[in-house]
Amino acid sequence: MKSVGILGLPQSGKTTLFEILMQGAGSSVPDGPSREHVGIVRVPDERVDRLSALYAPKKTTHARIQFVDSPAMRAGSARSMAKGPDLFSGVRGCDALLAVIRDFENPAVPAANGVDPERDLRELEAELILNDLVIVEKRSEKLAKEIRVGRKENAREFALLERCKSLLEAERPLRAETFDAEEQKLLRGFTLLTQKPLLVVYNQGEDHSGAPRSTAAGVKAITLKAHLEREIVALPAGERDGFRGEMGVEEDGLSLVIRACYELLGLISFFTVGPDEVRAWTIQRGDKAVDAAGEIHSDLARGFIRAEAIAWDLLLELGGHAQARDRGLLRAEGRDYEVQDGECLEIRFSR
Secondary structure: OEEEEEEEOOOOOHHHHHHHHHHHOOOOOOOOOOOOEEEEEEOOOHHHHHHHHHHOOOEEEOOEEEEEEOOOOOOOHHHHOOOOOOOOHHHHOOOEEEEEEEEOOOOOOOOOOOOOHHHHHHHHHHHHHHHHHHHHHHHHHHHHHHHHOOOOOOHHHHHHHHHHHHHHHOOOOHHHOOOOHHHHHHHHOOOOHHHOOEEEEEEEOOOOOOOOOOOOOOEEEEEEOHHHHHHHHOOOHHHHHHHHHHHOOOOOHHHHHHHHHHHHHOEEEEEEOOOOEEEEEEEEOOOEHHHHHHHHOHHHHHOEEEEEEEEHHHHHHHOOHHHHHHOOOOEEEOOOOEOOOOEEEEEEEOO
């Protein structure tokens, strides 16, 4: 299951977004004084619902994604980490980061320095860069001492960290850089924040109609009227779509954010279907049939023979696997077949 860490400056609407995601998925917002709140939500997917209606299985399982709501960021948060607890510990292990940027005026919730989305994004990015720089400098200094006394087994790591240090000092996030497989392995343990993909959510007012700003490599931007969406998810579920239509809101906030996270992380879904269970599985775009088999169970990958594949909508149109097999429309694919988004797979394997 993938996880996304939510960041934001004070009064950005960061916690409001977290509440929207929880309530939109029918989950309760965690209580308590914890520094981070963690919520697991079901990924909305009409394809799963329609396949489930066809097969009427004993169990229907949607994909899930985890969101972590972190404390509000303030200037100097990264430097304070050197002398105290890691303020980013809750999101450090996440697969991606989500930055909530204030783009609304509200006298009841004044912005200390005025509303300036681009300034706030630069400030937040600067904190992430500074955080990574603290980590890189500390390790690099230790390796430099080892090298000076003749211990050169970590020379490649030192060179890599010095390269990262130069990039960060030039205010260049590492997500925009290219690292080979060995370098990725060396950096993995540091869980550097600027190496993670970043989703920027511009939190706009109800009367705002601006489009997302252009973004850099590894960054995706969307707009969301969080205050309005919170009012909508507070309504009974049967009334939400009608109210969205009246307000001109094309997509619910939960689906919008999750779809953007999937695109940012390069994720797709495939399905397994039958009378016992209809289930959505999440893999990386470009993964092979044997990878999909391994996502279901490691035994299926080890004993993989072939995958029987068919697009979900074609399967729905035909009325099920029996009809698809009778018409010869189930494709037999080998282990290196690249799975496509929305395919239904049945894995054949040897025990």
